[in-house]
Amino acid sequence: MxxxxxxxxxxxxxxxxxxxxxxxxxxxxxxxxxxxxxxxxxxxxxxxxxxxxxxxxxSFYRADLLTPEVWVGLSNYQRLLFNDELFRKVLVNTAYYTFGSVPLAIIVGLLLAVLVNTQLRGITVFRTAFFMPVVSSVVAVSLLWQWLYNSDFGLINEALRAIGLRNPPIWLSDPRWAMPALIIMSVWRQAGYNMVLFLAGLQGVPVHLYEAAEIDGANRWQRFWSITLPMLSPTTFFVLVISIIGSFQVFDQALILTNGGPADATHTVVMFIYNQGFQYFKMGYAAAVAWILFALIFLLTLFQWRYQRQWVHYE
Amino acid sequence: MRRNMIRVLWLVTIAVLAAACGGQAAAPPAAAPTTAPAVKPAATTAPAAAPTTAPAAKATEAPKATEAPKATEAPKASTQPVELVWSFWGNEQEVALNNKVIEAFQAKNPTIKIKTQFEPFESYFDKLRAQWAGGTSPDVMFLNSIPVYAALNQLQPLDDLIARDKFELADYYPGLLEIFKYQSKVYGLPRDNDTQVIFYNKTAFDEAKVPYPTKDWTFQQFRDTAQKLVKKDGDKITRYGAALAMQNNWRIYVWANGGELYNDNFKPTKSLINSPEAIEAIDFLGSLYRDKIIPPDDQINTGGKRTQLFLNGQVAMVQGNHASLPAYLDAKPSFKFDIVPMPRGKKGPSNNGGGAGYVISNKTKNLEAAWTFFKYLNGPEGQTFYTQNGLITPARRSIGKSDVFLKQNPPDLSHSLFLEATEAAHPVPQFPKAAEALNTMNSGWEQVWAGTKDAKTVAAELEKKVNDILASP
Structure with a gap:
């Protein structure tokens, strides 16, 4: 331009x-x-x-939106950053969720994309199937997974018992297993979306590169590693940025699957904002959390933007 | 071509801008008077309105108190139709019942038209708060946690109206009235009490050859009984002993064991949760999870899940209140069931003293009409409606002791046990930070339920956390 x-x-x-x-x-x-x-x-x-x-x-007031507001200066921020144990916990939970689910969803999405990037007959059936979770309602999906995770009758534990595990985890009732359970469900939900993006990226990789590599004697793995991955890096970058932003704002699936529990193990930052603002009527406090979350996401995105030069190849 | 396109674009933009400005020009004048003044000055106008209107109504006998300033304009105010909005949550049965109540009320009061505002429980309070923040409110509301909303200055104090009309309060369980007060003013009246009992599957007891529980059973007897009812298929449990409602309701066990949550139920300054009595009660509940006498928490943490487990025969006993009874009757289970009070702790029986009830908004433009409807809802007739449909343990003693309650369906169930249990009720703590403190404790105990920490450790942690919440601004 x-x-x-x-x-x-x-x-x-x-x-x-x-x-x-x-x-x-x-x-x-x-x-x-x-x-x-x-x-x-x-x-x-x-x-x-x-x-x-x-x-x-x-965020500089004590406010419930119904009674007169009280100016409190920076004390909301001060309390959040230094004195609120639960806030620290929800930050750690959200980071755990992000760094657990985002890489997994990217790897699985990429694998699925490579798998379905063929011209086999009926391949669209598989593409559709892998994409289905993305367009299904979060509520329905979460309720379904509640049944899968049921410790006595759920499919997952039935399978674990079948392979000889006598005491499979009680998933959603165990503070140690609830977050992995949430991550697994999210990866299942997110991978299809990533797959579609990668698929578009894969189809944009020029065929002549592969042909040249083949002539040079590169095997399948070398072609994937030296051509596919670098050529996909702009897509990967986009997926990474979008996924991290999205997963820092995780709310609905955690609310329905576990309601933040047990013992706050799946309590996330956005759920914390919701509870503080709409359950405990601390709108000023909730607004301060929202701004901290914004700053955090902004910095993370900025960081990724700055360092993309190291690994993202544009043609 | 390009120039033309840009010209069209500019035109569209101007049109959009004009529309937006037009909308804004119309909106602020409408919004400003309703939202801005209503939110803040409500504090000063509402309490002032109550004392002035009530005497005015008395003196002139004009039934619509708020019409007083406009008396010259509308001399026939009393016969003019008035419209009220009544908000509530509830299941299908309850909504149908509410509509019947409206029909009956309007037959007697043709000048008062009742519109309903239904919202599911999960979003009910969010919706009200959004309306309040916008300066509006339903006139009559079904509500819980009365002191919280009274403190937010949304409710109409009713003492003057109660005194004027000599509305009888002696019929109510005193403990229940207590939680509808804030700073010793009455802000509403209870409809029912959340009295919890244990429903048990008699057929399962017969099969396992376990004697039926008695009215005075203890924690230990409950545990032994429940353990005998657990059924296994290899390693897999196919029937648990009981499904308890643990969230919030662990309090009943603490109270029954002689423990307390706070040094005061309405103006607490100190947590008492780290007491031997409370720890013992929590440890008892934790042992039920640990020994797999009750299912893991995620299987029993909603009323719907508990009902399903009981009806499927996957638990032999289930905790619930009177509202769960219609669902059990409708499902026509293949087994027989009966009820028994909650087990006793060291101190004796205990129960929740608190339920939902009706309040009037301090923003209502038709206080007299709202009060008339309020009196109907809380009066014997309104209470009879809900009681005969099996939904509630009534807040009025006289209704509880009447045949309407005692002879309701099913006739062979000892409904009077609900009344006995209500007499043992402990007031549910109510204060502006109650929800935050309660959620904190619920979360803490979940570590005990999951077996990752013991009751003693968690109690000490919770004492500190709750004290912090109480001390926070």
Whole structure:
């Protein structure tokens, strides 16, 4: 995309400087882009930006939205960062969930994509099947998994008993197993989505690269490692960024599968915000948590953006 | 071409902007007077309204107190139809019943029209809070945790109206009335009590040749009985002894054993959870999980799951209140069942003293009409409706002792046990931070249920955590 200056030069009109910002905006691509973005931007400004700013203001108050607000300065943040044991726990839980589920969902999604990236007859049936969990309702999926995880009659424990395990875990009632259970379910749900993205990436890898490698005598594994993976890295980067943001905001499946329990083992940051704000009426406190979460996600994304040069290859 | 397209785009944008501005121009004036002043000044207007309107109504005998300022405009206020919104949660049966109550009420009060606002329990309170934050409210609400919402300045104090109409309070269990008060003012009246009992499968007892439990059974006797009812198929348990409602209800065992949660149930300053009595009760419950006499927590943590386990014969006993009875009757189980009180601890029997009830919003524009409906709901007629349908253990003693309660379906069930159990009720602690403290304790005990920590360790941790919550601003 040519910048304003470049275009003015190309058209041989050196008068760009004399134009007002308005004229510039009208003539430039940026103006057109802005126009196309405007409907969405308006919605964002009215419904999101306003609420975000209001939440920032609230985070310095003790507020329940019903009785008069009390200015408390930084004490909400201070309490959260230094004095709230439960907040520390939900942060650790959320990190556990993120670093457990994201890599697994990426690896499984990539494997599925490689598997279904063939021209076999009926392959679309498999692609659809792997994608089904993504479009199923979270509530239905979570209730289904509650049954799978049932310690006495669930399929998972039946299978474990069949292979000789006498005391399989009580999954959702054991603080040590509840988070792995949640992660397994999330990977199952998320992998199909990643698969579709990787599939699109795989089909964009030029065939001539593989042909050249084959002539050079590279085996299947070498071709995957030296061509597929690097060529997919922009997709991987996108999937990674989106997944980390999404998993830091995990809420609904944890709410339905375990309601944050047992013993807060699956209590996540967003659930903490919900409880503080809507159960205990501490809106100011909840708003402060929301801003800490935002800062955290922002920093993580920034970090990934900065270091993508090390491993992401754009053509 | 391109220029034309841009021109069209600008036109669209201007149209959108105009529409948005138009909407905003219309919205703020409408929103500002209702939301902004209603949220904050409500604190000052509402309490002022009550004392002034009530006497005014008395003096002029105009039944609609809030019409007082507009008296000149609407002299025929009393015959003008009034519309009230009544909010509640509940299952299908309860909603159908509420509609019947409305029909009966409107037959007697044709000028008061009742609209309903139904919301499932899970989202009921969120919805109310959103409405309140927006400056509106249903006129009459079904509610629990009254002191919490009274502290948030959403409820109408009723003492003046109760005194004016000589509404009889002596019929209520005193402990239940207590939790509908805040700073010694009455903000509502209880409909029922959450009295818990144990339902037991008589057929399973007969099969296992275990004698039926008695009214005065102890923790130990409960444990022994339940253990004998456990059925196994190899390593796999096919029937547990009992399904207890553990969340929140562990309190009953603590109270029965002589323990307390706080130094005061309504204005606590100190947690008493780290006492030998409380630890013993929790340890007793933990041992039921440990020895696999009751199923793991995730199988029994909702009422629906417990009902299903009992009806499927996967547990021989189940804890529940009167509201679970209609479901057991409807399912027409292949076995016979009866009820027995909760087991006794060192101190004796105990139970929840607290249930849901009705309140009036301090934002209502039709206080007199709302009060009329409120009186109907809480009066003998309203209470009879709910009682004869098997949903509640009534909060009024006279209804409990009447045939409506005692002779209800099924006739061979000893319904009077619910009343005896209610007499042993311990007030459920109610204060603004009660939910946070209770959730903290629920989570803590879950470590005992799962066997990852012992009761003594957790009690010490909880004492500190709860004290922190109580001391926090």
């Amino acid at each position: 040519a910048t304003v200056g470049e275009r003015a030069l190309a058209e041989g009109r050196p008068t760009a400087r004399r134009r007002t910002w308005w004229q510039q905006l009208r003539r430039s691509d940026a103006g057109v882009a802005l126009l196309f973005l405007l409907p969405n931007l308006l919605g964002f400004l009215v419904f999101t930006a306003r609420a975000v700013i209001e939440a920032f203001r609230l």
